Amino acid sequence: xxxxxALSLPLQPQSKGxxxxxxxxxxxxxxxxAGEVKIIAQLQPGFHVNSNTPSEDYLIPLKLTWAKEPLQxxxxxxxxxxxxxxxxxxxPLSVFSGNFEIVTRFKAPAxxxxxxxxxxxxxxxxxxxxxxxxxxxTIEIPVTVEIQ
Amino acid sequence: MVLLKPIxxxxxxxxxxxxxxxxxxxxxxEAGFGPRSVHAAVKPEHDRKTAPEFALKDSNGQTVHLxxxxxxxxxxxxxxxxxxPCKIEIPWFxxxxxxxKDRGFAVLGVSMDEDGWEAVKPYMEDLKINYRIxxxxxxxxxxxxxxxxxxxxxxxxxQGKIASVHIGLxxxxxxxxxxxxxxxxxxxxxxxxxxxxxxxxx
Numbered sequence: 001x002x003x004x005x006a007l008s009l010p011l012q013p014q015s016k017g018x019x020x021x022x023x024x025x026x027x028x029x030x031x032x033x034a035g036e037v038k039i040i041a042q043l044q045p046g047f048h049v050n051s052n053t054p055s056e057d058y059l060i061p062l063k064l065t066w067a068k069e070p071l072q073x074x075x076x077x078x079x080x081x082x083x084x085x086x087x088x089x090x091x092p093l094s095v096f097s098g099n100f101e102i103v104t105r106f107k108a109p110a111x112x113x114x115x116x117x118x119x120x121x122x123x124x125x126x127x128x129x130x131x132x133x134x135x136x137x138t139i140e141i142p143v144t145v146e147i148q
Numbered sequence: 149m150v151l152l153k154p155i156x157x158x159x160x161x162x163x164x165x166x167x168x169x170x171x172x173x174x175x176x177x178e179a180g181f182g183p184r185s186v187h188a189a190v191k192p193e194h195d196r197k198t199a200p201e202f203a204l205k206d207s208n209g210q211t212v213h214l215x216x217x218x219x220x221x222x223x224x225x226x227x228x229x230x231x232x233p234c235k236i237e238i239p240w241f242x243x244x245x246x247x248x249k250d251r252g253f254a255v256l257g258v259s260m261d262e263d264g265w266e267a268v269k270p271y272m273e274d275l276k277i278n279y280r281i282x283x284x285x286x287x288x289x290x291x292x293x294x295x296x297x298x299x300x301x302x303x304x305x306x307q308g309k310i311a312s313v314h315i316g317l318x319x320x321x322x323x324x325x326x327x328x329x330x331x332x333x334x335x336x337x338x339x340x341x342x343x344x345x346x347x348x349x350x
Contacts, residue, residue, distance in 0.1 A: 087317060088317055132315065136230070
């Protein structure tokens with residue numbers, strides 16, 4: 001019962017370092033149908049993360065990945081990156097800063113089991129400000145799912 | 149890679165103190181190098197603390213101890229291939245290695261790359277790094293107070309003591325050059341003073 005009660009609430013993602021992720025709304029999805037989950041990330045002022053498509057090979061991209069079940073992640077849609085110039089780079093870099101959203105489109109397989117479940121995601125990022133960089137980090141993002 | 153926040157770093161340091169060849173957490177005045185830019189001037193000799201000893205592998209697989217460099221001025225740079233500000237400073241350090249090596253100076257770069265030599269060796273070749281690169285780990289990060297922000301660069305004097313700490317991209321290479329020159333020169337001055345005292349004693 002406790003587990004079921006817990007699954008009815010949005011789960012709190014781990015917050016690490018200068019990037020935090022808001023609790024993700026519960027996703028209710030029909031078997032065989034599609035649904036979307038929105039991840040809202042907040043970066044501390046002054047910091048940026050490399051976008052999912054960094055402008056330099058040596059930079060670590062932001063990447064959201066999902067477990068293979070119970071849902072299938074069909075598409076991860078990142079926001080449009082900003083092009084920003086920093087003291088440490090002669091050319092503008094492709095980054096995200098401030099608050100930004102990442103949308104994932106899921107499909108519930110027709111043969112998946114009905115009921116409550118957790119879909120686990122991981123958001124890997126590497127942040128810098130104008131003068132210094134922090135090591136890459138990964139935030140665990142659990143999403144409560146109700147499959148009908 | 150687990151990089152600790154200041155308090156965690158302090159706790160980690162206490163635990164590690166028993167098993168590491170090390171001179172103590174209190175020797176790192178700037179414990180917990182968090183996300184902030186710090187550019188400390190060279191400290192007076194009596195205020196300097198001993199740099200923690202470490203043993204790390206270089207790109208040839210050779211174990212390098214900081215103690216191997218006692219008697220030299222060492223620029224110890226914590227960096228990573230994914231760190232843009234580090235990439236700006238590396239050419240400065242290449243220049244310093246070239247310019248000052250004959251005066252008893254050495255640069256040691258400690259890479260904090262998770263992917264190890266696979267990431268670091270091609271980068272060393274690309275940038276034509278002429279100084280020794282070591283592969284860092286959580287332990288060395290911990291004993292240096294939890295190195296979080298990169299670059300973090302320490303200037304260590306000939307006695308193995310930390311003379312200055314720079315966190316983040318420095319204001320310019322001249323800032324480092326002046327400090328290195330001063331440390332190399334001040335040592336000569338100290339040696340000169342010692343010699344004068346000895347002569348006077350005779």
